[in-house]
Structure formats: C-alpha cells, structure tokens
Amino acid sequence: MRGGAQRGLALGNLGLIENGAVLVQDGIIQEVGSSDAMLRKHPSEDKFDASGFVVLPGLVDPHTHAVWVGDRAREFEMRLQGKSYLEIMEAGGGIVSTVKAVRQSNVAQIVSESRSRLRTMFEHGTTTAEVKTGYGLSLDAELRLLEAILILDETEAIDLIPTFLGAHAVPPEFKNDVDGYTRLVCDEMLPGVKKWWQKNAGSRKLPFVDVFCETGAFNLAQSRRILETAKQLGFPLKIHADEFDNLGGASLAAELHAASADHLVVTSSSDIEALGNSETVAVSLPCTPFGLAEKEYSPAQEMLEKGVTLAIATDINPGTAWCENMQFAIALACRYLKLTPAQAIAAATINAAFAISQNQRVGSIEPGKQADLVLFDIPDYRHLGYRFGVNLAHTVIKKGKIYPIRGYDD
Numbered sequence: 001m002r003g004g005a006q007r008g009l010a011l012g013n014l015g016l017i018e019n020g021a022v023l024v025q026d027g028i029i030q031e032v033g034s035s036d037a038m039l040r041k042h043p044s045e046d047k048f049d050a051s052g053f054v055v056l057p058g059l060v061d062p063h064t065h066a067v068w069v070g071d072r073a074r075e076f077e078m079r080l081q082g083k084s085y086l087e088i089m090e091a092g093g094g095i096v097s098t099v100k101a102v103r104q105s106n107v108a109q110i111v112s113e114s115r116s117r118l119r120t121m122f123e124h125g126t127t128t129a130e131v132k133t134g135y136g137l138s139l140d141a142e143l144r145l146l147e148a149i150l151i152l153d154e155t156e157a158i159d160l161i162p163t164f165l166g167a168h169a170v171p172p173e174f175k176n177d178v179d180g181y182t183r184l185v186c187d188e189m190l191p192g193v194k195k196w197w198q199k200n201a202g203s204r205k206l207p208f209v210d211v212f213c214e215t216g217a218f219n220l221a222q223s224r225r226i227l228e229t230a231k232q233l234g235f236p237l238k239i240h241a242d243e244f245d246n247l248g249g250a251s252l253a254a255e256l257h258a259a260s261a262d263h264l265v266v267t268s269s270s271d272i273e274a275l276g277n278s279e280t281v282a283v284s285l286p287c288t289p290f291g292l293a294e295k296e297y298s299p300a301q302e303m304l305e306k307g308v309t310l311a312i313a314t315d316i317n318p319g320t321a322w323c324e325n326m327q328f329a330i331a332l333a334c335r336y337l338k339l340t341p342a343q344a345i346a347a348a349t350i351n352a353a354f355a356i357s358q359n360q361r362v363g364s365i366e367p368g369k370q371a372d373l374v375l376f377d378i379p380d381y382r383h384l385g386y387r388f389g390v391n392l393a394h395t396v397i398k399k400g401k402i403y404p405i406r407g408y409d410d
C-alpha cells in the first residue's frame with residue numbers, strides 16, 4: 001500500500017509482495033522486501049515467522065463514536081417491532097438517551113465502559129481509530145469525553161485520534177432553539193475546548209471538529225457557522241453529511257478543505273464532483289445502513305469514477321451500528337459498495353489514514369512508518385471481504401510489539 005492515498009479508480013493497488021519480510025526497529029519499519037533477500041542481508045536479527053499468513057498494515061477506523069456509556073438494546077427491539085422514530089424518542093430513545101447516561105457519568109465510568117470496545121477493535125486488527133465526543137452536548141460533559149479519549153489513548157495499545165463533535169445533536173434544553181445551541185457551540189464550546197486542550201493535551205495537535213449536517217440536527221447554514229468558527233480557531237475539520245437528506249454538506253466540506261466528509265448515502269452528483277476536485281476524503285460507513293436494515297448505501301462507484309478518495313469506517317455507536325470490527329466493514333463494502341477486496345482493504349488502511357491526516361505515520365507497510373501490522377490467518381488477501389462474522393486476525397503488531405490474538409496454543 002506504499003505510495004500515498006489512492007484516489008478514484010486508482011483504489012486497490014495493494015503492492016502485494018509474495019513471501020515478503022518486514023524489518024522493524026524501535027517500532028518503526030526499516031525495510032520491506034522479499035524474505036530471501038532480507039534474510040541474506042540481515043541473518044542475525046530476531047525473527048517472527050509469519051509463514052502462511054497474510055500480513056497487512058494495521059487497519060485504520062477513521063469514523064467512530066466508540067466512547068459512550070450504556071446501551072440502546074430496547075430501542076433496537078422497538079424498531080424491529082415497527083415503532084416510529086417519534087415513538088422511540090417518546091420512550092426515551094435516540095442519541096439523547098445516551099447523552100443522558102453520559103451526563104450522569106464521571107470520567108472513570110466512561111473510560112471503563114469504553115475500554116473493552118477499544119480492545120475488541122484492536123483484537124480485530126484496528127491499530128488506529130478516530131473517536132468522537134458528542135454524547136455530552138454541554139462543555140463540561142464534552143470535556144469529560146475528550147479526557148476519557150486521551151486517557152484511553154494513553155493506556156490502550158490502540159492509537160486514538162480525537163474529534164470534538166459538540167454539534168452531534170441538539171440537546172433537550174435547546175429543543176426548539178437550534179440557532180441558540182449553534183451560538184453556544186461557536187461562542188463558548190469551541191473556544192473552551194481549545195483552551196482546555198492547550199492546558200491538558202500537551203503538544204498534541206488540536207482535535208478535529210465535526211458537525212452532524214442533517215435534517216433534525218444542524219442545517220447547512222448552522223453547519224457552516226460551526227465549521228468556519230472552528231477553522232478560524234485552528235481546528236481541522238470533518239462533517240457528517242447526507243446520511244438521510246442531501247443538504248449540501250459534502251460540498252461545504254470540500255470548500256472548507258475538511259479532512260473528510262462522512263456517511264454520504266444520498267449525496268448528489270454535484271457534491272460528488274466537488275469531492276472529486278478536492279483533497280477531502282469520502283468516508284463511507286456501510287455498517288450503518290446495515291445496522292438500520294436500510295437498502296441504500298454510498299454511491300461508491302460514482303465516487304471512484306469522479307476521482308474521489310474513498311475510505312471506509314465502522315461508525316461504531318450505540319444507536320445504529322455497534323460493530324467494532326473493520327473486517328466486517330470490508331465485507332459489507334465488497335457487497336454493497338461493490339468494491340473488490342483489494343479496494344476495500346486500501347479504503348480501510350491507506351485511505352482511512354489519509355481521512356484522519358495520519359497517512360505519514362500509518363496505513364501502509366513502508367520504511368519510516370510505525371510498525372503496525374496484522375497477521376491474518378487466511379491463505380489469500382481476498383478472504384478478507386469474502387468471509388465475515390468471525391475474527392480472521394491471528395496476531396496484531398503495534399509499534400513493533402507483538403500481541404497474540406487467536407490460534408495460539410496457550
């Protein structure tokens with residue numbers, strides 16, 4: 001996967017090396033080549049035998065809501081019983097129910113409930129993931145979520161790239177005043193997050209700022225106001241757009257040089273063209289329509305034809321897609337986005353890294369990058385996508401450290 005992001009129809013160039021070897025030192029990839037040549041050149045280095053496995057770059061999940069408390073199993077059941085969105089809301093369901101649970105939790109509770117999910121993601125081969133806030137919807141509660149993300153990043157093997165999603169939904173106290181909440185996000189939350197970040201996150205780059213541009217959440221003008229304010233404060237940008245309605249969010253992302261525009265189910269041809277002429281990555285989330293049992297998925301083929309850089313993610317969240325497994329997102333992308341396994345793998349590694357601006361560090365097996373590798377117990381890379389519903393990862397290597405996952409004797 002060396003050579004950078006794979007735009008449009010160039011997607012799917014794996015650069016496969018048969019009988020390959022990777023030389024790792026101090027957690028960084030030094031050399032990549034054929035085993036024969038590498039063994040001749042470096043006969044006395046420590047070896048880890050990967051014979052019979054497919055070795056890929058660690059998977060990158062560029063869109064997750066993995067940090068939350070509680071669950072919404074009741075809501076899932078109601079949906080299956082044919083209850084309407086309104087009935088579910090009236091029964092206390094929806095994003096707001098998770099917000100209620102988070103507002104009542106302290107940082108330690110949020111960390112402890114989220115930790116097992118991040119471990120499951122790692123065990124399925126995800127070595128880097130973006131994680132959004134957005135279940136607090138007040139400055140205090142959102143900062144608790146950011147703090148939890150930083151703690152989990154530090155204490156878990158998986159690398160986390162944080163995103164502030166204060167504009168995930170309109171909180172109950174602003175139910176009929178979306179403009180009022182938009183003002184709060186712009187005037188108090190964004191400056192507050194920046195101040196807190198500079199005090200608590202050391203030299204780390206500012207988090208992404210994201211907004212849910214959708215009917216029932218934030219319209220295009222409110223989304224623009226939030227993203228432009230964030231940009232002025234120096235935050236890099238992302239957007240949730242076109243999950244249910246086409247409001248023009250993808251074109252807005254391209255115009256503001258956002259790192260990515262995500263969901264993109266009902267995206268118009270002109271929006272796709274705007275993405276194709278920009279550096280903004282389209283992140284498709286096939287687990288979400290699957291989770292909602294909907295028929296429509298991202299128009300991925302049109303995106304590729306129009307030169308869009310396409311990535312995929314799980315969108316793991318408690319409402320619509322509780323799925324830690326990028327292997328499953330790859331399997332869905334093959335079936336519903338009509339990607340080949342090679343295309344889906346590139347969308348889940350190098351392009352996913354590009355979607356969170358981590359492509360200099362991860363997403364491919366090439367010298368100078370972090371030694372994040374997954375050994376899959378499959379005879380051929382096409383078994384990823386082809387097979388689904390089980391974990392095919394045998395070993396995960398993170399920054400050169402070896403984590404046995406399954407298939408070991410003891």
Ligand SMILES: [Zn+2]
Pocket residue numbers: 063064065240315
């Ligand atoms: Zn999302």
